[in-house]
Amino acid sequence: MNRFAADEIAPVIDLDALKARCLGNLELVDRVLAKFTGQVDADLDELDQAIHDRNPAKAAQLAHRIKGSAGSVEALQLYADASRAEQRALENCLAELPGELERLRSDRSTLLETLENI
Numbered sequence: 779m780n781r782f783a784a785d786e787i788a789p790v791i792d793l794d795a796l797k798a799r800c801l802g803n804l805e806l807v808d809r810v811l812a813k814f815t816g817q818v819d820a821d822l823d824e825l826d827q828a829i830h831d832r833n834p835a836k837a838a839q840l841a842h843r844i845k846g847s848a849g850s851v852e853a854l855q856l857y858a859d860a861s862r863a864e865q866r867a868l869e870n871c872l873a874e875l876p877g878e879l880e881r882l883r884s885d886r887s888t889l890l891e892t893l894e895n896i
Contacts, residue, residue: 788854790885790892796852811893814851818844818886822879825863829875837875838867844882856885 800806821844828836841864848857863878 788858790853790855790889792852792854793896799850799852810851814847814853815886815890818847818856821847822883822886825879825882829872829879832872834867834870834872834875838864841867841878841882853885853889856882856889859885 796807796810797804800810821840825837825840825844828834828840841860845857845860845864848854848860859878859881863875863882866874866878
């Protein structure tokens with residue numbers, strides 16, 4: 779899914795791809811996005827705790843889950859940043875994880891703002 783170079787900024791969401799994935803059913807798109815936002819909020823909170831606990835394995839697992847969820851709703855920027863956070867955790871770069879979490883939270887906010895303006 780990562781079609782962007784590391785220094786490239788991905789679009790926030792590919793809504794056309796999500797609509798296609800949901801076979802054009804806009805009610806399903808709304809339900810999928812609502813479920814996603816609730817789950818990503820919980821995952822971000824758990825990631826914060828894993829970082830606080832200095833548990834890179836748990837942080838990698840959570841970043842991977844966020845990446846998968848973002849990919850399923852075509853949230854491209856969140857996917858790219860979660861992928862980077864996962865890699866940092868796998869490399870045991872604990873000092874970089876708070877910044878990665880901040881970026882993921884920003885991506886989530888930007889995604890919600892984008893969806894509100896559609």
